[in-house]
Amino acid sequence: MEIGPSKPRLTTLLDNDILSRVEQLSINASQRFTSRGRGEHLSRKGGSSNEFADYRDYAEGDDVRFVDWNVFSRHRRPYLKLYRHEEEMSVVLLIDASSSMLFGEKLTRAKQVAAALGVMGLFNTERVSVYAFNNDEGQPQMLKPGTGRGRMRELLRFLEGVEGGGAAPLETGIEAALRRHRGRGVVVLLSDFLTFGDLPRSFNLLYSSGLEIFGLQLLSPAEIDPELTGDVRLIDAETQAMLDITSAGNLLGIYHEYRRAFQTRLDTFCTQRGGRFLSISTADPINFVLLDLLRRKGWVR
Amino acid sequence: MIPGFHALSSAWLFFLFIPVVLFYFLKLKRPRQEVPSLLLWRQVLQDQRVNSPFQRFKRNILLILQLLLLLLLVLAAMQPYWRGQASTIRRLPILIDTSASMAALDKAGGKSRLEVAREQVALMIDNLASDQELGLIAFGRTGRKLTDFTSNKRILRDALETLSVQDVPSDVEDGLRIAQALARSTPFDQAMLLSDGNFPMPERFDLPFKLDYRKLPGAGPNVGITALVAQRTGQEGWALFVSVETSSESPAGAAVELLRDGKPVQTADLTVTRGKAERLSFKFTLDKPASFEVRLKPDGFDSLAADNVAFIDLAPARSVFVYAAPECLAARAALAVQPGVRLFPEEGKAGPGDSRYDLVITNKLADASMTSPVFAFLGVVPEDLKPLVRLSKTPTSAIDWTRTAPLVAHVELTDLLVVNGSEVGQGVRDNDFENLSYEALAYGQHGPLILQKRDATRSAYFILFAPEESTFPYRVGFPVMLANLVQQAMQQAGLAETQGQTTGVLPPQHFLAESNYTIQSPDGQTWTEKSDARGMLAGVAANRVGRYKISGSGAADKSVGVGLLNTSETSLTGAEQIRFAEASVKAESTATLKIDRSYWPWLAALALTVLLVEWWYYQRRPGGYAA
Numbered sequence: 001m002e003i004g005p006s007k008p009r010l011t012t013l014l015d016n017d018i019l020s021r022v023e024q025l026s027i028n029a030s031q032r033f034t035s036r037g038r039g040e041h042l043s044r045k046g047g048s049s050n051e052f053a054d055y056r057d058y059a060e061g062d063d064v065r066f067v068d069w070n071v072f073s074r075h076r077r078p079y080l081k082l083y084r085h086e087e088e089m090s091v092v093l094l095i096d097a098s099s100s101m102l103f104g105e106k107l108t109r110a111k112q113v114a115a116a117l118g119v120m121g122l123f124n125t126e127r128v129s130v131y132a133f134n135n136d137e138g139q140p141q142m143l144k145p146g147t148g149r150g151r152m153r154e155l156l157r158f159l160e161g162v163e164g165g166g167a168a169p170l171e172t173g174i175e176a177a178l179r180r181h182r183g184r185g186v187v188v189l190l191s192d193f194l195t196f197g198d199l200p201r202s203f204n205l206l207y208s209s210g211l212e213i214f215g216l217q218l219l220s221p222a223e224i225d226p227e228l229t230g231d232v233r234l235i236d237a238e239t240q241a242m243l244d245i246t247s248a249g250n251l252l253g254i255y256h257e258y259r260r261a262f263q264t265r266l267d268t269f270c271t272q273r274g275g276r277f278l279s280i281s282t283a284d285p286i287n288f289v290l291l292d293l294l295r296r297k298g299w300v301r
Numbered sequence: 302m303i304p305g306f307h308a309l310s311s312a313w314l315f316f317l318f319i320p321v322v323l324f325y326f327l328k329l330k331r332p333r334q335e336v337p338s339l340l341l342w343r344q345v346l347q348d349q350r351v352n353s354p355f356q357r358f359k360r361n362i363l364l365i366l367q368l369l370l371l372l373l374l375v376l377a378a379m380q381p382y383w384r385g386q387a388s389t390i391r392r393l394p395i396l397i398d399t400s401a402s403m404a405a406l407d408k409a410g411g412k413s414r415l416e417v418a419r420e421q422v423a424l425m426i427d428n429l430a431s432d433q434e435l436g437l438i439a440f441g442r443t444g445r446k447l448t449d450f451t452s453n454k455r456i457l458r459d460a461l462e463t464l465s466v467q468d469v470p471s472d473v474e475d476g477l478r479i480a481q482a483l484a485r486s487t488p489f490d491q492a493m494l495l496s497d498g499n500f501p502m503p504e505r506f507d508l509p510f511k512l513d514y515r516k517l518p519g520a521g522p523n524v525g526i527t528a529l530v531a532q533r534t535g536q537e538g539w540a541l542f543v544s545v546e547t548s549s550e551s552p553a554g555a556a557v558e559l560l561r562d563g564k565p566v567q568t569a570d571l572t573v574t575r576g577k578a579e580r581l582s583f584k585f586t587l588d589k590p591a592s593f594e595v596r597l598k599p600d601g602f603d604s605l606a607a608d609n610v611a612f613i614d615l616a617p618a619r620s621v622f623v624y625a626a627p628e629c630l631a632a633r634a635a636l637a638v639q640p641g642v643r644l645f646p647e648e649g650k651a652g653p654g655d656s657r658y659d660l661v662i663t664n665k666l667a668d669a670s671m672t673s674p675v676f677a678f679l680g681v682v683p684e685d686l687k688p689l690v691r692l693s694k695t696p697t698s699a700i701d702w703t704r705t706a707p708l709v710a711h712v713e714l715t716d717l718l719v720v721n722g723s724e725v726g727q728g729v730r731d732n733d734f735e736n737l738s739y740e741a742l743a744y745g746q747h748g749p750l751i752l753q754k755r756d757a758t759r760s761a762y763f764i765l766f767a768p769e770e771s772t773f774p775y776r777v778g779f780p781v782m783l784a785n786l787v788q789q790a791m792q793q794a795g796l797a798e799t800q801g802q803t804t805g806v807l808p809p810q811h812f813l814a815e816s817n818y819t820i821q822s823p824d825g826q827t828w829t830e831k832s833d834a835r836g837m838l839a840g841v842a843a844n845r846v847g848r849y850k851i852s853g854s855g856a857a858d859k860s861v862g863v864g865l866l867n868t869s870e871t872s873l874t875g876a877e878q879i880r881f882a883e884a885s886v887k888a889e890s891t892a893t894l895k896i897d898r899s900y901w902p903w904l905a906a907l908a909l910t911v912l913l914v915e916w917w918y919y920q921r922r923p924g925g926y927a928a
Contacts, residue, residue: 099337106337192338194337194340195338223337226336228334230363232333233332233333233334234336235335238338239339243339243343243346245342246361246363247363258341262341
């Protein structure tokens with residue numbers, strides 16, 4: 001066995017071996033939302049790649065170099081060969097870093113997932129940008145879009161520096177991010193989605209901006225299976241609003257119903273807009289989430 | 302049934318409902334729990350199920366449980382009870398029979414009658430209200446007050462705990478008289494009698510209060526010795542007669558064993574049927590005093606053990622020692638011809654040695670210092686009677702006499718003429734003699750002619766005329782009366798017929814004068830008694846069957862055995878009705894005894910249960926559906 005000096009850890013978020021493994025994965029976008037810029041994603045529109053896409057009737061002004069002369073010889077009519085266009089895809093990582101995400105290390109897990117997906121995007125020459133909402137004004141902390149593995153260190157430093165806090169609702173953050181973002185692709189929403197705001201509207205905005213929605217809900221075990229008994233006064237971590245609960249132990253069954261219904265509703269919001277939804281627990285190991293769960297769910301390949 | 306409350310004043314505690322409700326809604330101590338978001342919890346609280354009436358009830362179940370807990374505690378503090386018979390009674394004396402038959406068991410290893418009675422009384426004590434008082438009176442051969450009227454349950458329980466069966470016949474009248482005496486100082490309307498009904502009817506007793514007679518359930522079959530009599534046969538021979546009876550409907554077999562000075566000498570088997578006493582006889586001769594013990598061993602279950610043993614002490618046969626004063630010429634002449642009588646003072650001889658006689662006949666009050674169980678004073682008036690009666694010069698004759706009295710049995714006094722008869726003073730009544738413990742056996746025209754005074758150790762007869770100054774010595778009744786005296790002296794000395802010693806009081810014993818003697822009862826208790834100036838140790842209580850050991854100077858570790866020997870106690874029959882002088886009281890079963898039953902301990906226990914349910918309900922692990 002060869003023993004050498006250990007490689008310095010690139011980030012505190014993920015181990016090097018996990019990073020090296022996610023570098024070999026790529027985000028599996030199903031909607032092919034791409035920008036016109038040249039990239040590695042084949043466009044649905046005609047392009048100049050070597051991959052054949054379709055035929056169409058020749059129209060005046062078309063480049064005769066793309067006429068399929070073999071078809072012309074058989075049918076005596078000119079048909080134009082269409083080729084797929086390889087375009088770049090934006091990977092937008094929206095991290096909910098509000099106070100509610102500080103519970104049960106949800107923010108840490110969100111940053112870890114964002115780091116992994118961001119690395120995947122950079123290694124696949126996609127334009128990766130990050131927006132973190134961690135203040136009351138709703139103005140996101142932003143990492144500008146960039147491509148190439150050379151930006152990996154910058155991405156990781158940015159994510160390491162994201163602090164939690166603030167009480168800005170998720171939809172405010174999404175709107176603020178969309179005001180800054182240009183380009184189509186994939187948006188990964190990393191949040192607990194526990195907001196009173198109008199989430200369908202925010203999802204519509206994302207969809208109409210050409211972003212395929214990847215909603216990842218992060219919940220702590222205390223939210224999935226809370227241990228509450230007797231009469232308690234619940235305090236909202238973000239708004240400091242109070243709610244008195246009597247005989248909390250008896251209400252847990254209904255709580256679980258509403259939690260599952262809420263997840264189903266989020267899943268519906270995403271899938272209706274061609275996206276995906278997944279809910280994970282912060283108790284799940286990061287290896288399992290990145291290398292097993294996301295692959296099985298078709299988020300990455 | 303409407304419950305009553307012993308402490309209705311505690312109802313003011315219901316005002317505690319107000320602060321409980323106030324504190325509940327103020328929720329002063331609701332714990333705070335920070336959560337990421339109230340989103341889901343708000344939806345939960347808006348759910349129709351949560352806001353359904355039942356769920357609203359569940360939401361306030363803590364308040365309801367607290368109010369229920371408080372309600373139970375306040376009700377317990379008010380000391381509710383179901384009204385029974387005793388609810389209207391403020392003061393109740395309870396007479397408890399402790400006679401021998403109360404030791405009878407209902408079955409082998411079962412409960413005695415006294416234990417059943419004790420359980421009933423204990424139940425009454427437990428449910429005694431604070432404004433009610435009980436007084437406990439026990440009666441066997443005599444009655445005794447165990448407690449004054451008190452509501453102190455500890456005192457009552459302690460007294461009840463000390464209660465034990467005495468192996469003596471029952472005398473309910475004595476117990477009732479104690480209750481009557483109590484009523485004079487502390488009035489009450491009703492008394493309760495707990496007994497198996499095995500007692501003689503108090504037909505002379507005027508019941509001054511209402512009596513609730515509770516008859517205890519019957520006991521199992523019993524076989525016992527009911528009589529033990531020894532009779533002299535010939536010069537030195539004795540015959541011992543044993544009577545055995547049973548309370549069982551079916552014939553009962555038993556073995557009888559005779560022990561002489563602790564050693565078995567004879568045995569016999571017998572079968573007893575109810576209503577018919579089975580008699581056995583054992584014959585033997587005696588040349589020295591001996592103690593006999595008869596033991597009965599029933600074949601099957603025997604509910605009462607106290608009547609299975611009897612004792613009798615016998616002395617060798619001898620003549621009756623009679624002292625007749627030389628001045629009593631007629632008496633001496635009559636006694637001289639009586640067979641088996643040795644007359645003192647004899648010509649030129651001293652007395653029997655220690656001045657002890659079986660019978661003393663004299664005309665001098667000073668001779669009362671002699672030692673004898675039977676005295677007959679002729680023509681003298683005792684000192685304590687001199688204010689009431691005197692001997693006059695007025696002639697008189699007998700007008701009436703108690704023919705059943707042993708002294709005048711078969712004695713005809715109709716033609717008796719007395720020259721110097723007795724005469725009572727002005728305003729003297731018959732009960733003035735009774736108050737001084739004298740009983741008139743014969744009356745003359747101006748006052749009593751013959752009086753009897755009995756104490757624990759001897760009987761004294763006072764014939765208030767000199768026989769020589771009457772026609773009495775010339776009548777056949779005179780030698781008959783002297784023969785009755787001799788017969789009585791023989792019985793007292795155990796020379797003619799002797800009964801087995803019975804419980805109650807030990808037979809008088811003659812020891813050294815003014816000396817202390819230690820008595821040890823069969824159950825191991827010891828105490829000291831003092832002999833009187835004549836050396837008589839009398840009045841020693843003997844409430845247990847068995848041998849009593851007497852030790853002290855001159856006693857030489859003497860032991861005296863006593864048995865129950867009571868037909869009534871052995872029969873275990875219980876009266877269904879008590880006949881009093883002017884009324885009768887029917888028996889009620891103890892099963893129908895309605896006792897005020899306090900149920901505040903149940904309410905308190907229920908409150909504790911509610912408290913535990915509340916604790917469990919709110920401290921249990923969170924339930925609900927799986928995640």
